[in-house]
Every structure is written in C-alpha cells, then in structure tokens.
Amino acid sequence: MQSDKPIVFSAKRISKDFGAGKSLKTAVKDVSFDIYDEEFISIVGGSGCGKSVLAKIMLGLYQPTRGQFLYRDKPIKNLKDHWNEVQSVFQDPFGCFNQFFTIRSQLEDALNILKDKPSKEEVRRRVDEGLKAVNVAPADIEGKYPFELSGGQMQRMLLARIFALRPKVLIADEATSMVDACVRANILDYLRKLKDELKMTVVFVTHDIGLANYVSDRIFIMHDGKIVNQGTPAEVLDNTNEPHTLRLLDDIPEVHKTEWIKNSHRSKK
Numbered sequence: 001m002q003s004d005k006p007i008v009f010s011a012k013r014i015s016k017d018f019g020a021g022k023s024l025k026t027a028v029k030d031v032s033f034d035i036y037d038e039e040f041i042s043i044v045g046g047s048g049c050g051k052s053v054l055a056k057i058m059l060g061l062y063q064p065t066r067g068q069f070l071y072r073d074k075p076i077k078n079l080k081d082h083w084n085e086v087q088s089v090f091q092d093p094f095g096c097f098n099q100f101f102t103i104r105s106q107l108e109d110a111l112n113i114l115k116d117k118p119s120k121e122e123v124r125r126r127v128d129e130g131l132k133a134v135n136v137a138p139a140d141i142e143g144k145y146p147f148e149l150s151g152g153q154m155q156r157m158l159l160a161r162i163f164a165l166r167p168k169v170l171i172a173d174e175a176t177s178m179v180d181a182c183v184r185a186n187i188l189d190y191l192r193k194l195k196d197e198l199k200m201t202v203v204f205v206t207h208d209i210g211l212a213n214y215v216s217d218r219i220f221i222m223h224d225g226k227i228v229n230q231g232t233p234a235e236v237l238d239n240t241n242e243p244h245t246l247r248l249l250d251d252i253p254e255v256h257k258t259e260w261i262k263n264s265h266r267s268k269k
C-alpha cells in the first residue's frame with residue numbers, strides 16, 4: 001500500500017532466528033511491510049505464528065537476524081529514546097501494575113519515562129485526562145489499589161496510562177484478552193478513540209480476525225512466521241483462496257461473520 005503519510009515502521013525481508021543447529025527456530029521468515037503514520041494495523045494469526053516476536057522487533061526488544069528494520073527511517077539503537085515514542089500494552093493488566101501501590105501513584109509514575117518530564121501539576125492533569133478518556137471519574141480510583149478493581153476496569157487503567165503518556169506509536173498485544181466479548185469491543189472502541197485523538201499509530205496483535213476487522217485500517221495475517229495475506233479488511237476477506245485466513249474466519253461466531261461480510265462490502269462501495 002502507498003500512502004502520503006510518513007512511514008513509521010519499514011521492514012525489508014526481515015527474519016528472526018532463535019537457537020542454532022538442531023534447535024534453530026525461525027520465528028519470523030522473510031517478512032516485508034511498511035506501516036504509515038496514524039494507521040491502525042492488526043497482526044492476526046494462530047498461536048506460535050510469530051506475532052509477538054514481530055511486535056517485540058517493533059519495540060526494539062529483538063533485532064532481526066537478517067533484513068533491515070527501520071523506525072522513521074533509522075535503525076532502533078537507543079531503547080530509552082525509542083520507548084519515549086513507542087509504548088506497549090501487554091496481555092495482563094495486573095502484571096503491569098504493582099499490587100502494593102495505589103493506581104494513581106502508578107499512573108503518575110509512568111510519566112517518569114518521558115524525556116521532558118512534565119511538572120507535578122501537569123502530571124496530575126494528564127492522568128485525570130487519561131481517566132476521563134476511558135470514562136472513569138478520577139475520584140473513583142482515589143486511594144484504590146489494583147486488587148480492588150475488576151479485570152475490565154484494570155484494562156481501562158492501562159489505556160488511561162497510554163492516554164497520559166501520549167505515545168506516537170502503541171503496540172497492543174492481545175490487550176483485550178482477559179475480558180468478555182462486550183468489554184473487549186468497548187476497550188477497542190476506546191483504543192480507536194485514543195488513536196484518533198492522539199493521532200497515534202496502533203499495532204494490535206490478536207488471534208481474533210473478527211476483532212481485527214472491527215478496528216483496523218489494514219490487517220496482516222501471519223502463519224508460520226510469514227505474512228500470508230494483507231490489506232484492508234475487505235481485501236483480506238476477498239482473498240478467500242488463502243487457507244489460513246479461512247481457518248481464522250472459521251473460528252469467529254457465525255453472527256459476527258455475517259456482520260463482517262456485510263460491513264466489509266459496504267465499506268468498499
């Protein structure tokens with residue numbers, strides 16, 4: 001795909017190996033793509049297909065073994081600088097918050113990572129704004145600890161933190177997996193809203209092609225380390241000769257599938 005927006009991530013024939021000899025495992029195989037500013041990209045595939053390794057390459061946690069991977073035209077060298085702009089939300093919100101500190105103190109501390117640290121008042125204001133963006137009144141979490149909130153509420157806290165941090169790029173790895181279908185769709189709505197308000201680029205990593213369709217500008221389908229199908233949701237759906245896409249489609253409930261087919265074709269008109 002060509003776009004007039006600047007390229008955020010550019011991958012040229014990248015591969016990532018783990019181990020050597022008999023235990024050599026190539027988790028990402030000769031993958032190429034460009035991701036543009038303000039796109040919402042979903043990487044979709046079954047377990048072990050290489051989605052998380054690809055996400056970790058974007059975060060600078062892994063270097064590709066072969067090929068060239070650039071963030072805004074440059075290799076990722078300084079992780080602190082990289083994480084100033086590229087943030088992640090991982091699966092387990094409880095794992096991301098310490099049970100022994102209040103939620104507010106942790107939301108505020110998260111801003112310590114920023115190079116130009118905002119003043120105390122500004123930190124408080126940004127955290128309040130983050131909470132309001134996910135429909136939580138700041139007073140409702142005052143003095144509260146993570147164990148006092150449900151899984152769904154904690155997911156919102158992760159999103160509030162993202163809103164307060166205002167990264168340029170967000171890598172969300174199955175951020176919605178701990179909560180039920182209704183809350184998942186809700187959280188994705190918030191994610192989409194944050195993306196639009198903050199003009200973020202979002203890379204969403206998921207097993208669920210239905211969810212990906214719901215929020216994405218483009219979808220990359222992965223299988224066995226390769227991108228086997230990619231495009232807008234409508235293009236991905238039209239490529240019905242691609243067996244791995246069909247298998248992922250089979251996994252989504254019939255009612256969602258019908259909606260998707262309707263919406264995808266509507267969006268093409």
Ligand SMILES: Nc1ncnc2c1ncn2[C@@H]1O[C@H](COP(=O)(O)OP(=O)(O)OP(=O)(O)O)[C@@H](O)[C@H]1O
Pocket residue numbers: 018019025026027045046047048049050051052053054207
């Ligand atoms: N640090 C590592 N050392 C060795 N092998 C690894 C490492 N990280 C990932 N792998 C292997 O690479 C392959 C891809 O892993 P990855 O975590 O990207 O899968 P995934 O698509 O995210 O799966 P899931 O949805 O189950 O998390 C797997 O076979 C995994 O075992």
